Amino acid sequence: MVRHLLHEILSSELLILVLDNFESAWEAAGQREDAEQALQFLGGITTLSLIVTLRGTERPQGINWTRPFLPPLPPLGHAAAKETFVSIADVPDANPAISMLLAFLGNVPLAIVLLANLAQYEPAGVLIARWNEIQTLMLVRGHGRDHLTSLDVSITLSLLSPRMLAVPSAQTLLGLLSLLPAGAVDSDLLQWNVDGAQALSVLLQTSLAIRRSGQRIHVLAPIRSFMLHRYPPSHADILPVYQHYFGLVALTSGPVVNSTENAEMYAAVSAELANLESVIQYGLHHQPDGVDSESSAVKAVVSLCMLCHQTGMGSAADLLPLALSRARTAGSDSLCADLLFYWALLSFTTSASSGDPKQLATEARELYQRVANETGVSESSVFLAYFLPAEAAQAEAERLLIVAEARQDRRMMARCLQQTAFALVRAGDLRGSIATHKRVIFILQQGTTPDRLAGVSAYRIALLTSALGDLHGAVQRFEEALHLCEASAYAIGTAMCRSGLAKTLMNLGQPLAAVEHAACVVNTTEVPSIQSYGRCLDVFVRANSLLGNMDAAASAMERLESLALSGNTGSLTRSEELSARGFWLQACGDPEQARILFVAARATLRASHDPREFPENVLEAEACIFLELGDTELSLDQQDSTVTAAVFAAVACRLLDEQLKVIESLVLLAESVQDDECAERLLAAVIPVLRRMGLSHALARAYLLSAEIASRRGKVELSRHRAADALNHFGDIEADWRLPRARALAANQ
Structure with missing residues (x-):
């Protein structure tokens, strides 16, 4: 009778019926058949369209679902997540803390809405601190007693669902997967001593776990935080995970670490880096005391440091202080020495690892001597030679x-x-x-x-x-x-060679070829070396600027700026970023702003007291800035300032035996002096050297200056010939401010 009346009512006109949270009526085994029969009845009404939402990926039976099947709703994209957060919180979208907060939330809509409401009256910094302390517990709104006003309540409803309760191992597996931000593959689960197949099936059915690209099994960020905070795995359950990941990173420190046989191993480790760092971090905080076992998180940090140093893969910066503390507590001088030495190496090459490399290596050497580790003593002594004067360093090395x-x-x-x-x-x-x-x-x-x-x-x-x-x-x-x-x-070395090739090709006046080599590093999905990546971005900006590809240069400039501000680089990279931006602005025709940035780049170098930067490197970088600043001053007809810049660059480069830059400095000096006879004498000295070196861009400038001198003396044919030579050597370059002058002289009749 009820069905007949309901059918009559729903058939009277075209209707859409939305059944939200349908799993609450359908998920329990005792209710499933009744729920599916009700759906079948509703699906048989031709004038009625159904929209059914439920947690999980399994579809109720008994109804002819529209094809193609709709996939489960993924988290929001980053842009949509940021827009949602900003629209609710009413905070500036340029606030860098927003990206960090969204990373905590995995772009899950409910979590974003709840946190954005808190951001209406609490600063982002306070929210980050609270998240680090209580995590998902803070994500509530109003009374926070239902799944719409509390993320914890929402996750708990899924954990207490009939399907999860029917398979207890599913919660155990969820806790282990919560340690792995990069997810896991099915074969890994077989090693973890859980009922993997059935437990995984339940997690996928309830959407507590999902499959992403590459078929890896992921748990969303807020669920991971909830599980590790509220239901952390037991030591017995997590031990196989420790053994798997710590064993994996230990393989990379074997005796054939430099062999081509390790290419596949490095590829496998690369896919697991985020998981390795997460599991090691968890182990450092939760493993029982003792650092000598093969499943020791402290030993895993040493292996990860070795991997970072040798390949540029991964990051151990946040792990080293706690690992060293655990090793000291355990009284392991050997592990302390290894940790201190790798900390010194990493802090020497990147500011991501803070610390005084000389002090760290000195303590490491003392501990190596205490435990009679001759190799460690030699390695640390060779490293410490970097901090000696050149003559003393040579004697120590010998x-x-x-x-x-x-x-x-x-x-x-x-x-x-x-x-x-x-x-x-x-x-x-x-x-x-x-x-x-x-x-x-x-x-x-x-x-x-x-x-x-x-x-x-x-x-x-x-x-x-x-x-x-x-x-x-x-x-x-x-x-x-x-x-x-x-x-x-050797991925780091490959990237270094690409960056060196790109820079050399730029000096040869071949910006197109330079872009190709720089792109091999710039466009890679994995960055093997922060330094080489930064240098290739620098070349990419400059080469594209010269070629007139201003959009490509601007895009690379944004990435270089992000790198310089990331905290993973030193003062040289920050100075290079400012200098590259100045170069780009000069190419865009804004020499006034370019000059400001070159001055700022030099000030950045001068203000730095970074112990990792050798005075020789800083002096070379400063000379390069003066060359570019001088070029900008020359474009503004500031001859006196140009002469000063050229002389400083020439003297500095001569001290460093940088012959290439000495010649470029002399070309700039010739361009800036106002005495044609003096300029001609300089040109007579440098043009043969420029030809021999193959410095096309500098040679083009020299020929153009010679053409201008000939023009001032009324030698039109000679001027036109020299200007044509200049244009030939400018080659593919489209954005040098001298080009219009060269074209005008070449066309002069």
């Missing part, structure tokens, strides 16, 4: 080389020679440094497998060859270094 030769330790011999080569550069002996690096390559080639240290020395040879002015030779040396780095599966 002393350590004798020890390494006595032990027939080929790799330590190579490290000692590389330190000698570095000291020679600091002393201004670039050719001696090249010869020493060639010894390194010869020694390492006696081994049975390719070694990344050979790639490092080949890269250094290429850099020094470029500094000595042999650009075509440098291109060949970079290509040889690239081959060695690829042969040893």
Whole structure:
């Protein structure tokens, strides 16, 4: 009778019926059949359209669902999540804290709405601090007693659903998956001693877990936070997870770490980096005391540090302080020494790891001596030579080389020679440094497998060859270094070689080729080296600016700025970012703003007291800024300022034996002096060198100046000929402020 009346009412006109939260009536096994019969009855009414929402991915039976089936609703995209948050919270969308807050929430709509309501009256910084303390417990609105006003209540409803309660192992598996921000593959679950297949089926049915790209099983961020805060896994349950992930990272520190055999292993580890860091972090906080077992989180930090240092993969910066504290508490001098030494190495190469590298390495060496670890003593001593004056560093490296030769330790011999080569550069002996690096390559080639240290020395040879002015030779040396780095599966070295090639091709006046090599690093999905990534972005900005591709340059500029502000770089990168932006503005035709940025770039260098930056490197960077500042001043007809910049750059580069930059400085000086005879004498000296070096852009400028001098003397034909030579050497460049002058002189009849 009731069905007949209901059918009559719903058939009277076209209707849409929305059944929200349908799982509350359908999920319990005792109610499922009745619920599905009701759906079947409603589905049989031709004038009625049904919209059914429920938690999970399983569809009720008994009804002919519209095809194609709608996929489960994913979290919001980042742009939509940010727009939702800002529209409710009424905060500026440029606030950098918004992205951090949204990362906590995994872009889940309910979580965004609840947190945005809190952001209406609490600052973002306060919300971040509260999240770190109580996490999802803070996400409530009003009375917070139902699933619409409390995220915890909403998640709890799913945990207490009949399907979850019927399979207790599902909650155990959910707790383990909550440790893994990058998700897991099905085969991993088999190693965790849980009823994987049935438990996973329930989690997927209830949408407490989802499958994403690559078929990895993920748990959304707020659910992960809730589980680890409210239902943390027991030590017995989590032990297989520790063994799996700590064993995985330990593989990367094996004896064949530099062999091509490890390429596949690195690829496998790369996909698990976020999980590794999360599991290690959890283990450091929750593992029982004791650091000597193979499943020790402290040992895993040492392996992760080694991976970070050797490949650029992962980050151990946030893990090192706690790991060191645990090792000290356990009284393990050996582990403390390893942690201190890797902390020194990482803090020396990136500001993501804070700390004084010299002090850290000194303490590490003392502990290595205490535990009679000869290799550790040698490694830390070689590293500490960086902080000695050039002559003392060379003497220390030679002393350590004798020890390494006595032990027939080929790799330590190579490290000692590389330190000698570095000291020679600091002393201004670039050719001696090249010869020493060639010894390194010869020694390492006696081994049975390719070694990344050979790639490092080949890269250094290429850099020094470029500094000595042999650009075509440098291109060949970079290509040889690239081959060695690829042969040893050394991703950092490969990126360094690409950045060096790109910069050299820029100096050769080949911005198109420079863009191609820089793009190999800039467009990669994984960044093997922050330094090389930054340098390639820098070249990418400058090359595209010269080519007139201003949109591409601007896009790369945004990424370079984000990198400079990320805290993962030093003062040199921050200064390079300002300088690159100035270069871009100059190419865009705004020399006044460009000048401001070049001055700011120099001020950034001068204000820095970063112990990781050698004075020689800072002086070289400052000379490069003066060259670009001088070019901008010249475009503004500020000859006196240009002369000052050119002279400073020339003197600084001569002190550093940077012949390439010395010649560029002299070209700038010739352009800025107001005496044509003086300018001609300078041009007569530099043009043959520019031809030999192949510095096309600088040669174009020299030819243009010669054309202008000829024009002022009434030598029209000579002027036109020299201007045509200048245009030829400008090549693909479209955004040099001198080009209109060159074209006008070339067209002069």
